[in-house]
Amino acid sequence: MKAWVITFVDQKGERTSLPYIGEHEPTVEEAARRIRAHLFPVMDELDLTDYEDRALMPTAKWLKEHSGVEITAITEAP
Incomplete structure (x- = not known):
């Protein structure tokens, strides 16, 4: 297994x-x-069916639209 950040x-x-x-x-x-x-x-199991088949990455889209959370990088841990 590898570690990522x-x-x-x-x-x-x-x-x-x-x-x-x-x-x-x-x-x-x-x-x-x-x-x-x-x-x-609490919302971890939120049903995102509203975005199903309309959004390529429904969870990422939901985070950005509703919370302003945006992923900036995914890197291998040192």
Whole structure:
């Protein structure tokens, strides 16, 4: 397993990083799900069917539109 770091700008405009462990680099959508679970644990299982088939990355789109959270980088941990 490899360690990855997901860097994002949170709803306060602060740069934040989260660890991610996986065999491969997470996609933007996988990273967005990890961020949502961290920032909004109660909403982690939110049904995003409103975006289904209309958005390529529904969780990333939801985070940006509703919370101003934007992923800035996904890098391998040193």
